[in-house]
Amino acid sequence: MSQNQIPVIVNGATGKMGREIVKAVAKEPDLILMGAIARNPEVQGKDAGEIAGLSEPLEVPITNQLEPMLGYVAGERQMLPGVMVDVTHPDVVYDNVRSAIAYGIRPVVGTTGLSPEQLRDLGDFAEKASTGCLVIPNFSIGMVLLQQAAVAASKYFDHVEIIELHHNQKADAPSGTAVQTAQMLAEMGKTYNQQQVEETEKIAGARGGLAEEGIRIHSIRLPGLIAHQEVIFGAPGQIYTLRHDTSDRTCYMPGVILAIRQVQKLKSLVYGLEKIL
DSSP: OOTTOEEEEEETTTSHHHHHHHHHHHHOTTEEEEEEEOOOGGGTTSBHHHHHTOSSOOSOBEESOHHHHHHHHHTOTTSOOOEEEEOSOTTTHHHHHHHHHHTTOEEEEOOOOOOHHHHHHHHHHHHHHTOOEEEOSOOOHHHHHHHHHHHHHTTTOSEEEEEEEEOTTOOSSSOHHHHHHHHHHHTTSOOOOOOSSOOOOSSTTTTOEEOGGGOEEEEEEOTTOOEEEEEEEEETTEEEEEEEEOSOGGGGHHHHHHHHHHGGGOSSEEEOGGGTO
């Protein structure tokens, strides 16, 4: 440990994203893994590096005790402020993030499913505590570029729908990325998809979920998928499709590492990877 290293807690350390984050943090000389949190009783006490697939142990045992770990890292005054990367579950992410802020630990949140009300509450709490917090629906640089291209296209197209595709272990739908994309399009100040006919759904939900400003989002959950999104614009005589596909979760790691470093500079909650690029 040194005064120039950022101590990191990975919450959800044994999940698919968590294991990749453990490996990514271990490679960076300015970061040090201080805690690995997981609920699974079968991994308690095992080395986080070995579970992640590293060739050598990190000497960081997996524990299910988040708050004691937050307190421990907060007490390491000889180091930079700690960061908690949360990749857990929508049911617990709000409490995790609030606890981290209370201990002065900076949250980097990759877990989706926070409601607008929860985001506002966490934003108020972070600002009062002068503690940085990053909520990132998608850590992929490619997805940020897709969203920017979609915003640019929205100036010229009045009809758009979003399709997001994920593995069948994802608990929330639609994805946080799809919701964020719809929000960005809605911020352009126009209403999309003016109804041409009176539609009737023969099966409820066939037309997808209705997001802001008339934008439809369709969610697909299948084994074999990781994370994918299409934004489809339509106009007379043409279709313009933007698509982003992930084939390996390593694509998220540059964004995760950037977020860990950048959250140190913040004093409030910031939403979206594009805000720190």
